[in-house]
Amino acid sequence: MIPYLPADWRSATLIGRIQTDDGPTPVVVTDGRVRDVSKTAPTVSQLLNAWSGRIPEGRDLGALEELPLQPAFGAASCWRVLSPFDLQCIKAAGVTFAVSAIERVIEERARGDAARAEELRASLRDRIGTDIRSVKPGSDAASRLKQALIADGLWSQYLEVAIGPDAEVFTKSPPLSSVGWGDWVGVRSDSAWNNPEPEVVLACDREGRIVGATLGNDVNLRDIEGRSALLLGKAKDNNASCAIGPFIRMFDGTFSLDDVRRTVVRLEITGEDGFKLEGSSSMSQISRDPEDLAGQTIGRHHRYPDGFALFLGTMFAPIVDRGAKGLGFTHHAGDLVRVSAEKLGVLENKVTTCDQAPPWTVGIGELMDNLARRGLLAGPR
Known part of the structure; x- marks a missing residue:
């Protein structure tokens, strides 16, 4: 097991770049072996743009665990x-986790008082008709939540992208x-x-x-x-x-x-x-x-x-x-x-x-x- 790979890496299809003696090299890893595909796709951008699921032709570099790959902060090896x-x-x-953003606003207002924080959540729930955890960004419920937060002086530009229509x-x-x-x-x-x-x-x-x-x-x-x-x-x-x-x-x-x-x-x-x-x-x-x-x-x-x-x-x-x-x-x-x-x-x-x-x-x-x-x-x- 290589410590930086997923547990099922031998059954995964992995794409990456390796610094070799020649320079940055796009590789595909399948069945535990590394394939240099630079002659087919000199860049990963080209490789992904043409990706169909079929593994492109390439030069076998060997088993991944046998390559001399070292962290840049731990060795002077040029292979990394x-x-x-x-x-x-x-x-x-x-701000893609809206509940987390809203909870931080509630916690700041409650100043560490758990009962007060729950009161704020319940008040918001009563006014928007649903739990804040189930609000979908850009929805009618999100619009009602926005108005409630504005009324309570809790609104911020971060909440606009958390629950508004635009990410x-x-x-x-x-x-x-x-x-x-x-x-x-x-x-x-x-x-x-x-x-x-x-x-x-x-x-x-x-x-x-x-x-x-x-x-x-x-x-x-x-x-x-x-x-x-x-x-x-x-x-x-x-x-x-x-x-x-x-x-x-x-x-x-x-x-x-x-x-x-x-x-x-x-x-x-x-x-x-x-x-x-x-x-x-x-x-x-x-x-x-x-x-x-x-x-x-x-x-x-x-x-x-x-x-x-x-x-x-x-x-x-x-x-x-x-x-x-x-x-x-x-x-x-x-x-x-x-x-x-x-x-x-x-x-x-x-x-x-x-x-x-x-x-x-x-x-x-x-x-x-x-x-x-x-x-x-x-x-x-």
Whole structure:
């Protein structure tokens, strides 16, 4: 068993990218063996856009457990697992667990009084005619809930995207900027309050077809975004701030979108100071279906000819104090972060600051130069 793969990985169809002696290489893993498909599809974008379920021709690289793949933070080996996305735009959906968002507003108003919090829930339930946990975003009940929250002085722009008709979908990071399993993940050195966001990430082709899923860490700088929602770009798009992997698990007879809907994403953080934190987020509690989120990302107003990755959001927000009481959680350099799910494996990264993380240097131009030198740009065959 390879510790970063799903338990049933030998029966799964996995797609990813490996840094080899030649450069970034798209691979397909089936029956435990790794196939270099770069001569058929020089990029994962091309591979997913042409995906039919048939495994393309390629060069056998051997059994996955025998490849010299090492984490970038633990060894100097040039063979390592890269983010499974290359030319795709990295998109993310926010505030997709509406109940979690509303509960935080209620808890803030109740100030720790459980009885008062239940009174607020009951009052909202009586006025909208249903439990807030069953409200579907954009529905008539959601509109009534909005009016009730406004009347109580509890409304915010975050709740608009939590229960309104339009999802929050933003660009997390540019193509080729995400890091993979075993790499460093970065937080800004000027951030004093930040946390990981463990999420499921959809793999979508140029038509918006969802073809598979993987894991992601949408690193969040809570102090910067908390100052103003208009600082979302500064809080989200930074060097090494987006981790995805280890591989995309493709939909087939062993894995489907319904499995995504049932996924439980787990988070483990282990600090060099002995600090430990664990938590989980269940996709069954998401307010907007993954198909709806993908559909709101692409359409006649938004096109992605190279396809896109889509973070689905999280309900996990660590509040455990780390250090002085009341200061909550924030990352320390050297934290080991593990995002896991039974059918998607483990995404493991180590925390550093964005200015100390390995700089992002391989952009589209550099990738094209590498593929040209390898004779891979003649087009798909």
